[in-house]
Amino acid sequence: xxxxxxxxxxxxxxxxxxxxxxxxxxxxxxxxxxxxxxxxxxxxxxxxxxxxxxxxxxxxxxxxxxxxxxxxxxxxxxxxxxxxxxxxxxxxxxxxxxxxxxxxxxxxxxxxxxxxxxxxxxxxxxxxxxxxxxxxxxxxxxxxxxxxxxxxxxxxxxxxxxxxxxxxxxxxxxxxxxxxxxxxxxxxxxxxxxxxxxxxxxxxxxxxxxxxxxxxxxxxxxxxxxxxxxxxxxxxxxxxxxxxxxxxxxxxxxxxxxxxxxxxxx
Amino acid sequence: xxxxxxxxxxxxxxxxxxxxxxxxxxxxxxxxxxxxxxxxxxxxxxxxxxxxxxxxxxxxxxxxxxxxxxxxxxxxxxxxxxxxxxxxxxxxxxxxxxxxxxxxxxxxxxxxxxxxxxxxxxxxxxxxxxxxxxxxxxxxxxxxxxxxxxxxxxxxxxxxxxxxxxxxxxxxxxxxxxxxxxxxxxxxxxxxxxxxxxxxxxxxxxxxxxxxxxxxxxxxxxxxxxxxxxxxxxxxxxxxxxxxxxxxxxxxxxxxxxxxxxxxxxx
Numbered sequence: 001x002x003x004x005x006x007x008x009x010x011x012x013x014x015x016x017x018x019x020x021x022x023x024x025x026x027x028x029x030x031x032x033x034x035x036x037x038x039x040x041x042x043x044x045x046x047x048x049x050x051x052x053x054x055x056x057x058x059x060x061x062x063x064x065x066x067x068x069x070x071x072x073x074x075x076x077x078x079x080x081x082x083x084x085x086x087x088x089x090x091x092x093x094x095x096x097x098x099x100x101x102x103x104x105x106x107x108x109x110x111x112x113x114x115x116x117x118x119x120x121x122x123x124x125x126x127x128x129x130x131x132x133x134x135x136x137x138x139x140x141x142x143x144x145x146x147x148x149x150x151x152x153x154x155x156x157x158x159x160x161x162x163x164x165x166x167x168x169x170x171x172x173x174x175x176x177x178x179x180x181x182x183x184x185x186x187x188x189x190x191x192x193x194x195x196x197x198x199x200x201x202x203x204x205x206x207x208x209x210x211x212x213x214x215x216x217x218x219x220x221x222x223x224x225x226x227x228x229x230x231x232x233x234x235x236x237x238x239x240x241x242x243x244x245x246x247x248x249x250x251x252x253x254x255x256x257x258x259x260x261x262x263x264x265x266x
Numbered sequence: 267x268x269x270x271x272x273x274x275x276x277x278x279x280x281x282x283x284x285x286x287x288x289x290x291x292x293x294x295x296x297x298x299x300x301x302x303x304x305x306x307x308x309x310x311x312x313x314x315x316x317x318x319x320x321x322x323x324x325x326x327x328x329x330x331x332x333x334x335x336x337x338x339x340x341x342x343x344x345x346x347x348x349x350x351x352x353x354x355x356x357x358x359x360x361x362x363x364x365x366x367x368x369x370x371x372x373x374x375x376x377x378x379x380x381x382x383x384x385x386x387x388x389x390x391x392x393x394x395x396x397x398x399x400x401x402x403x404x405x406x407x408x409x410x411x412x413x414x415x416x417x418x419x420x421x422x423x424x425x426x427x428x429x430x431x432x433x434x435x436x437x438x439x440x441x442x443x444x445x446x447x448x449x450x451x452x453x454x455x456x457x458x459x460x461x462x463x464x465x466x467x468x469x470x471x472x473x474x475x476x477x478x479x480x481x482x483x484x485x486x487x488x489x490x491x492x493x494x495x496x497x498x499x500x501x502x503x504x505x506x507x508x509x510x511x512x513x514x515x516x517x518x519x520x521x522x523x524x525x526x527x528x529x530x531x532x533x
Contacts, residue, residue, distance in 0.1 A: 003387050010384035014370060014377070021372040021413075090368035094429075097331045098385040099357045105385070258335045261279050261328075 007100060008108050015112045033124055034131070040066065041132045053191040056220045060135055063128040064219055065188035068212045071121045072154045073179045078113035079158035080171045087165075087266040096263060102254050103247055106162070110155050118147075125219075135220075142218035142225050149235035150211040156242035157207075159250050167253045169266050182208045207238040268306040269437055269468040270313075270330060275303045275339035277325055277492075299325040301492045303339075307470060307485075309436075310463045314479040314500065315472040316513055317489035323472035324363075326489070327439045330470065331361045343437055357387070360435030362426040362443055371415035375406055375425050378414055379432055386433040393432075400428040403458055405451055419446040427455070431462075438462065440471045444478060456481045476506040476513070490517050 019026065044051075044059035051058050086092035095105060128134040157178065165171025185192065185199065186208040192200055203209050214231045217223040225232065257263045277300040300322045307313045315323040328334040329341050332352045340347060346354040369378045379397045388396060401407050404424040409417070414425065423446045430438060440459075444452040459469060459482045473479055479486060483500035486509070495516050500509070514521045 006390055007384050007387075010381050014373060014381050017377060018370065018372045089371070090363075091370070093328075093333045094361075094368045094382070095385065096333055097356055097359065097361055098382065099353065099387045099433075100385045101353060255335070258333065259337070261325075261334050263333060 004104070004108070007104075008111060011108050011112045012115070015116065019116065029120070030123070033120075033127060036066070037063070037124070037128055037132055054216065054221075056216065057135060059132065060128070060220050061216065062189065063125065063132075063134050064216045065186075065212050067121055067124045067128070068150065068215050069183065069186060069188040069208065070124070071117050071150070072157065072182065072208055072211070073175075074120065075110075075114055075117050075154040076158040076161045076175055076178065078117065079110065079162045080165055080175055082109060082113070083162045083165045083171065084266060087264050090264060093263050096254070096258075103251060106159060106247075106250060107155075110158060113158070114151055114154070118151075137222035138219045139222045139224055142223060142228060143215065145225055145232055146211065146214040146218050146235070149232065149239050150215070152239035152243055153207045153211060153235065156239070156246040159246035160242075163246065163249045163253045165266075166250075166257050166263070169262075182206060185209065186212055188212060207235070207242070210234045210238065267309050269309045269344060270307040270470065271340070271342040272303050272305050272326070272329075273340040273342075275300055275326075275329065275336045275341060277322075277329065277334065278337050298492050300329075303489075303492070303494055305487060305494065305497055307468050309468055310466045312459060312463055312469045312471060312482050312484045314483035314486040315470060315489060316474075316479060316486055316509075317495075318517060318519065320491070321489040322492040323489055324441055325492075327361065327363075327441055327470060327472055330355075330437065331359050331439055332356055333361075358436040359439060360430035360433055360437070361439040361441070362423075362430040363441040367422060369414045369422070369425060372413055374411045374413055375401065375417075375428075376410045378425065379429055382429050383432050388433055396432050396434070397428075400431045403431065404428040405454070420448060420451070423447060424451065436467060438467055438469045440469065442473055442475075443471065444473075444475065452478075476509040479509050480504055480506045488513065488516050 040062045041059055044057070044062060047058055049057070053061050083092070086095060096102060098105075100108075129136055161171050161175050161178065164174040168174075183189070185195070185203040185206045187203065188208075192203040192209055195203060210231055214228060214235060217228045217231065254263075257265075276298075279297045279299055280294070281296065282294050303322070303326065305313075315326060317323050325334065329336055329348065330343060332348050332355055335349055340349075342348070343355045343358050346358075348355050370381065373381065376397055379400065380393055383393050383397065384390070398407075398410075401410050404427050406421065406424050406428060409421060414422070417425065423443070427440070427443055430440070444455055447455065456478065459471070462469060463484075469482075471478070471482065480500060485497070485499050487494060488496040496512075510521070
């Protein structure tokens with residue numbers, strides 16, 4: 001346990017130092033957040049107060065939808081980038097020769113990636129509330145449970161994208177497919193119910209839909225854990241299925257790459 | 267005691283054409299990197315791997331480090347099979363390769379070493395002293411706090427050696443370790459290698475440098491197209507020139523280097 005914490009500390013320190021030494025990137029991300037929020041704010045004003053999807057104002061609806069969506073995509077992107085960078089610089093092979101098991105390394109690295117993206121999500125939501133006056137009625141326990149389950153699912157998706165990068169060297173294409181499909185079907189920008197019936201049915205197998213719906217219920221409508229039990233149960237099923245599946249796929253792909261000598265192919 | 271054992275190891279790399287092979291020019295096929303390779307290395311021995319490009323030297327080192335897995339046969343380190351006990355093997359093995367860029371560019375040399383040492387389960391309280399020692403050993407003390415993105419090729423290579431040493435491996439794998447090093451650092455490195463063997467470290471060193479092979483080797487393997495051509499001791503005081511003659515005689519390649527150029531290389 002002490003060794004695991006020591007490794008986690010080393011990974012967090014590495015990522016923090018790298019982020020700090022990329023100060024201009026951080027500042028530009030922050031500016032991007034404000035510009036994106038401003039665009040959504042004026043979009044919701046242009047559409048007018050009459051449009052209240054799910055009974056909430058459109059701007060908070062957009063704020064949560066795009067915030068959770070971005071959290072998912074950026075987490076998967078963080079996984080992909082770390083694998084691609086490791087392949088390009090050669091650290092991938094060296095990391096695979098350390099005493100740390102690959103699965104342990106992936107999970108520990110993900111904690112670091114999620115910590116960064118959670119901070120971004122927090123900044124995004126906080127800016128929406130503080131600067132653009134989005135109305136929230138949060139049930140903090142429900143928010144926490146939705147977030148926890150969402151992290152587990154995002155972790156699984158991130159590992160899947162990383163697996164595709166190791167196996168086919170096409171992680172970016174897979175992520176683009178995932179992200180554009182999810183953007184369309186998850187209800188980030190508009191209620192999934194307004195999709196044509198076949199697409200609406202398809203959206204039920206998109207885990208991000210439940211993460212976004214759940215966060216809206218918890219953060220905007222203040223629903224309790226009991227009141228939103230069906231959504232939480234669906235998220236838990238997705239997490240329970242996708243997480244072991246993705247870890248298994250990663251393990252197979254790493255073994256395959258070791259046999260083929262393609263660990264550092266990109 | 268044999269620390270590293272290869273038993274009838276075969277390694278083949280298969281190539282598949284790209285998924286969308288529009289031009290139809292790309293062909294599938296396979297490259298036999300190692301064919302039926304068997305050898306063993308004793309504790310505290312320096313085994314030099316010689317051979318032309320593509321002879322299988324690096325593949326052999328990668329098989330020991332578990333970066334690659336054998337297609338057939340067995341690779342064992344301290345009795346542990348690299349297929350079944352990869353983690354136990356990795357705890358014993360350190361590797362440094364010539365084309366070393368495998369560091370985090372926005373971390374300093376010290377921070378990089380600390381990161382990899384943590385993943386190698388070097389106890390936290392031991393790390394500062396060990397890192398200071400390997401930085402001194404590789405002549406990087408003054409650059410300890412420099413971001414590695416500012417390093418030259420030779421400094422990267424020294425840092426790669428430092429990283430391999432910091433875990434104090436029982437088996438050290440070195441792939442052309444002095445290719446980018448200056449003469450002084452190279453000579454110091456050879457002294458370090460000999461000192462490590464006195465601490466019972468087993469070393470496998472792939473090189474094209476006959477002077478290096480003569481300076482540090484106890485034994486040499488000559489590989490050619492994945493096959494073992496020769497396995498013999500490096501005699502005490504054996505010259506680089508003698509090894510060079512042996513190499514060209516065994517591989518059947520023609521030594522076209524003019525005498526003057528040869529003299530420069532050997533010096």
